[in-house]
Amino acid sequence: MKQENENRAFEETLDPNDWESMRKLGHKMLDDMVNYIKTGRERPVWQHVPDRVKACFRRSVPKHPQQLDEIYEEFVENVLPYPIGNIHPRFWGWILGTGTIMGAFAELLAASMNTNTGGGDNHIANHVEKQVIDWIKEMLGYPPSASGVLTSGCSAANIIGLTVARNVKSGYDIRLQGLQSASKKMVLYASEEVHSSIQKAVELLGLGNESLRLLPVNQNFQIDLQALKSTITEDRKVGYLPFCVVGAAGTTNTGGIDDLQGLANLCLREKLWLHVDGAFGAWTALAPKSKNKVAGIERADSLALDLHKWMFMPYEIGCILVRNEEQHRAAFSLMPEYLAHGEGGRGLSGGDLPWFSDYGFQLSRGFRALKAWMSIKEHGSCKYGRVIQQNIDQAIYLGKLVEASQELELSAPVTLNVVCFRYVDSDMNDDILDEINRQIIIELQEQGAAVLSGTVVKGKYVLRAANCNHRSRREDFDFLVREVIRIGKELPANLQL
């Protein structure tokens, strides 16, 4: 007994000494977070991090415990007021999702269970993830027999999809021998508007960016199918090995959607892998009036998408679906002794599900499935479809406001939820207008009025509103247009042009 007490005296834990103080703090946090999300509209979309706050984040590592209340107070004072702003109703910068309070609660639950969904198949998180993937397939009309795995986002999903494509189409054991043993240069195709994560994946996979052949787009910012076809033919003539076409379902720049049926037909004829990057746009499949725009997406050999964008779940959650489960597993499955999968229905590894770590590059995997599971139950697929449609309709509405305005010009057709437009003034040349539009974005941010991002369309710098925001209302777009025009008119004097 004495010895046990002595041992215990030496044994510490990271659990709190005082559970009730910790519980009280948790309740305060939760109240604050509900209020924070509920009152988001009342705050500026974005504001500067003051220098005195930045300085706090340069202090060296704490050696000893700090008071819990003080830590949280520091969070409330120095962290909470300075977000990027994507939970605000007037945030339309880049393609960021909005999140929900239930999604945040689910993260609390998932982190409390702290389960690892990589392996040890006979536990519940694997069943939840399996169901979420089944639901995603069901919502998108993707074949039920396909495999899938949740990822940190679409970048990881693109990496996984392209790895399977590369391995399947190489024609030899590329996992063993690598690209260094390739007899022909493997090349793949996408439009100039393809997302940068495809280039990053291609580089990571050792294919080299020059193997990614970028084709021109038509006026709807869709890949030119004729140009694609003739490039493939020419590449074969010079001895390359064309293996994959990457279709875009919702480009980042303009929301353009490639002709997916056309791509699927072409890939079938040419025996190429069709990978579709549907980061946000894949979910158009749920929108009652617009779903035909992504017809054919279910024919992709692999389909990458996010749930933290247009499904409005908190970061991070993406998904890769692969039509042929065997090919998916063959690209990633690995079973060292310490990961031996059980059988026979007994014990933690004796379950009836595959290990999710066999379908991607993560071995340790959190329980990101839970927020998807709870969110899809909370809203149901129909409501998601209506809100996605609402975002598209709001984009069309904004497009009409732009077209109705003398001071604004639409820079690309509004095909989905992205509106590219530009402040114009016939007395000014394009260089000056580029600068004015650049400054409009900054002024909107500085004033906390709205967050847009900028991009270049056909050589001109334009404003871009990407609407993955379930909190936006039409009045927010009315406000945006008024502010852009007001700032655009005031700027030339300030800029002393």
Add this chain to the structure above:
Amino acid sequence: MKQENENRAFEETLDPNDWESMRKLGHKMLDDMVNYIKTGRERPVWQHVPDRVKACFRRSVPKHPQQLDEIYEEFVENVLPYPIGNIHPRFWGWILGTGTIMGAFAELLAASMNTNTGGGDNHIANHVEKQVIDWIKEMLGYPPSASGVLTSGCSAANIIGLTVARNVKSGYDIRLQGLQSASKKMVLYASEEVHSSIQKAVELLGLGNESLRLLPVNQNFQIDLQALKSTITEDRKVGYLPFCVVGAAGTTNTGGIDDLQGLANLCLREKLWLHVDGAFGAWTALAPKSKNKVAGIERADSLALDLHKWMFMPYEIGCILVRNEEQHRAAFSLMPEYLAHGEGGRGLSGGDLPWFSDYGFQLSRGFRALKAWMSIKEHGSCKYGRVIQQNIDQAIYLGKLVEASQELELSAPVTLNVVCFRYVDSDMNDDILDEINRQIIIELQEQGAAVLSGTVVKGKYVLRAANCNHRSRREDFDFLVREVIRIGKELPANLQL
């Protein structure tokens, strides 16, 4: 006004209609989670998911909203009771972390802010992540000038580190030209005990598993430096391009730690990149009595590690550190028009920090830094060090219990927090003992007593206790040893051997 009302009538949101009901549900969840973690010791470590529960996870996608209370009730009934078990004091399976309640609270806060830490540098999450990375470098004695980025875990960190190594050492523009343009076969080195994620990374990167040269280990399960040196020399002779050595700081199988000073010296002489996989073992650097075991880790060119294992934070959080920031950026930075980084101190993109998406393959990135920031403040580096040391001391204690027992045999030296041992009986041959030890693991799980995993050491199937558990006490290991012996003695009759 009429029109506005009409518009509003059509506009939905995913925010709750009734915030107060949602708030009430959140408080209930939080209370339940505090209780769940607080009372973990009273539950079985693991239990089967019943078939009736599994069946619930085969239902098709809900089309319409479900009641919030019902969703949560389903979670409480069908999810919460069936975890993998790693928050329990007697879970020592694989290398899984334990988590903390503050870590779970931090996930609630992070998901409520729902900030994207990929870009748009002028917001607080980037400053928090920068500070966390600075703290990690400080704790591990890694150079302050090094760059780093938080990842989903060590698998992703290994991928990033090896990508930088591959790109730097290839000697040409591999991002552009790919491995298909390599004039020499690039090869890298590790011990036979290296983690499978290294093989997965090598395959993903297009190098091919045959380019990963696995060297034998000495009796301490460390890479054989002489064999390494001569293999490099031979590989050069046959025209290969040796480019990297992967050192292990804590192998999964036995907790072995390579001679990192020896590897660093060798890499310096041979002009090779030293990547260290320090998934859990890197944190030995904090342990007062054991830190010398990882001396030299600070000399690695890249260092991959987890915080969700031996730093006890909830999944997912890992980190890659790279000594040369320019080389790190050069491997991943990409700046399309829509991600143009601002300057001049104005607006969301006008900050003074680099974009974290330029240091890895994720563009959208959650706020995983927050749980690290709050946890490190909660405990301080010294307490982490003491608890890590405690885990090592407990492993040594278990090792002694094993050695003191007639019925048990130690299968590898206890160098860190992993104990490989085996139930033995001189009347039985090795095949029978393999099966008995296999069954002991399953029985321990089935009885909810403890979770160990199994592995093969020197051809024999052994029990493996990996201790990354801040809740374990010495009495738990006393209990484990008693149970293993009891089950081992009972089994032969049951197995009808």
